[in-house]
Amino acid sequence: MTRAGWIRLGVVVLCIAALEIACRLRWIDPVAVIPPSRMAAGAWSLLASGEYTRDILLTLENVAMAFGIALALGFAGGVLLHRMPRLRRAADPLLASYYAVPTFIFYPLFIVLFGLNRWPLVAIGVTFAVVAMALNTLNGFERVPAALHQTARVMGLSPLQETFLVTLPACAPYIFTGAKLAVVYAFIAVIAGEFVLAGSGFGFKIAFAYNNFDNPTMYGLMALLLLVVGFVNWGLTAWERRLHERSAGR
Amino acid sequence: MTANVLSASPSAAWRAHMDTALLVAALVGAWQLLHFAVGGDALPSPLAASRRLVHLLADPDFAANAAETARAFGYALLISWIGGLGLGVLLGAHRLTGDVFEPMLVTLYAIPKITLYPVILLLFGLGISAKIAFGALHGIIPVVLFTMTAVRNIHPVHLKSARALHLTPAATALHVILPATLPEVFSGFRIGFALTLLGTLIGEMFASQRGIGYLLVHAMQNNEPEIIVALALLLVAFATIASSLLLALDRRLRHAA
Incomplete structure (x- = not known):
């Protein structure tokens, strides 16, 4: 590990220790924040009890579905925009401000449209994730060097061969970046939706525990959720960096 | 483009x-x-939603809610921009500090911050401060990250020339560092603007009895799609126009740099 890495670890450990001490000495209101050791204990006991396994899996399933749909639609959208420059130019101002619109305001509408089940959650996840995927796919196609296409033509590759042997491998790192963002955005949207209005799931259970002043469960679930998302994100980022390094080295 | x-x-x-x-x-x-x-x-149809929006805009009760949201958003934006700029310069100026904190910030950027809303509520209570905290929490990280990168990427020659010309630190900041980092920092401001708006609205949806976010949740619970769509229309229009203006400015700055 690098020096910065060790210091980072030290900072994190120090922060947790400071929080623990501050909570134990009641410098922080124990009704508001509980010591990290009790958060960990809460997380462990709710994992061990199995009471929340169904909700956790349900959320992960919804995220996975939203991600899958966003991946397919976003890729198709990116290809379409790449193939139709005029559409692309027309859509550019709208796409550039897409993430300035709090997409989340459409969640209530999706509930009215789909009913109170899993589909509004999946839909809001897709809505939030799909444009990041499309924009990165487009970016990837545009960054394929013209020399690669010329080489493919010189070597007499068929269009199909060119797509699978040249274009797709060349833009894979950018598409991967889009996929990574799609995972993160799907998580954010699905969990936010569960907080606002849902009958089950990770976010719903946190909101439920909060409303019942059940701090060990609330902080336990929160710690668990942040750990899962942080771990997924960390893994994807490391993989992404390797992909980009490899394609830069070629 | x-x-x-x-x-x-x-x-x-x-x-x-x-x-x-x-x-x-x-x-x-x-x-x-x-x-x-x-x-x-x-x-509801586009026409019905627009009509409803016109009615809403004329309603003094709605104006009070919109003003509340605007106030919370304004404070949150100020904290995001100024706080983010300060932290970003600090992290950018000192290499090791930046290396230590950057991955932590990136992780914080990617987690669903909505999860933290009970903590914010417990710390700040129901009211405008919780909304501001929620908005600033969303918006500050991109400003920090963009500013940090900008400060790190200042060409060393520029700083050397400033030293050779015996510029005072204030003059160096004003005439060298500011122009060199402005385009990047502005991009951070632009993204911070969008995320602060999102954060403020989400904060209002859970942690408030007033504001546009509250009206949205209220309309959702009472099953009034016309109000939902009218408010969505208003927010989409506001966000798109604001973001297009910021984007145009951003491109002009980048082109000038």
């Missing part, structure tokens, strides 16, 4: 605007069709 617009002749730029207008018209058309398909109870 930037290059396209800048080099294109006025008529080509005009055509691009026309195309965008056509696309918006097509989207409104699709909305109308969807309205026919699912019925007015689920999705």
Whole structure:
């Protein structure tokens, strides 16, 4: 590990220790924040009890579905925009401000449209994730060097061969970046939706525990959720960096 | 895209605007069709939603709610921009500190911060401070990250020349560091703007009895899709216009740099 890495670890450990001490000495209101050791204990006991396994899996399933749909639609959208420059130019101002619109305001509408089940959650996840995927796919196609296409033509590759042997491998790192963002955005949207209005799931259970002043469960679930998302994100980022390094080295 | 617009002749730029207008018209058309398909109870027509919006805008009660949201958003934006700028300069100026904190910030950027809302509520209580905290929490990280990168990427030659010319630290900051980092920092401000708006609205949806976010949740619970769509229309229009203006400024700054 690098020096910065060790210091980072030290900072994190120090922060947790400071929080623990501050909570134990009641410098922080124990009704508001509980010591990290009790958060960990809460997380462990709710994992061990199995009471929340169904909700956790349900959320992960919804995220996975939203991600899958966003991946397919976003890729198709990116290809379409790449193939139709005029559409692309027309859509550019709208796409550039897409993430300035709090997409989340459409969640209530999706509930009215789909009913109170899993589909509004999946839909809001897709809505939030799909444009990041499309924009990165487009970016990837545009960054394929013209020399690669010329080489493919010189070597007499068929269009199909060119797509699978040249274009797709060349833009894979950018598409991967889009996929990574799609995972993160799907998580954010699905969990936010569960907080606002849902009958089950990770976010719903946190909101439920909060409303019942059940701090060990609330902080336990929160710690668990942040750990899962942080771990997924960390893994994807490391993989992404390797992909980009490899394609830069070629 | 930037290059396209800048080099294109006025008529080509005009055509691009026309195309965008056509696309918006097509989207409104699709909305109308969807309205026919699912019925007015689920999705009001564009006309009904616009009418409702006009009514809302004339309502003094709505004006009070909008003012509350604007106030919370304004404070949160100030904290995001100024706080983010300060932290970003600090992390950018000292390499090791930046290396230590950057991955932590990136992780914080990616987690669903909505999860933390009970903690914010417990710390700040129900009211405007919780909304501001929620907005600032969303918006500050991109500002920090962009500013940090900008400060790190200042060309060393620029700083050396400043030293050779015996500029005071204040003059160095004003005449060298500020112009060198402005385009990047502004991009951070632009993204911070969008995320602060999102954060403030989400904060209002859970942690408030007033504001546009509260009106949205209220309309959702009372099953009033017309109000939901009218508010969504208002927010989409506001966010798109604000973001287009910021984007145009951003491109001008980058082009000048």
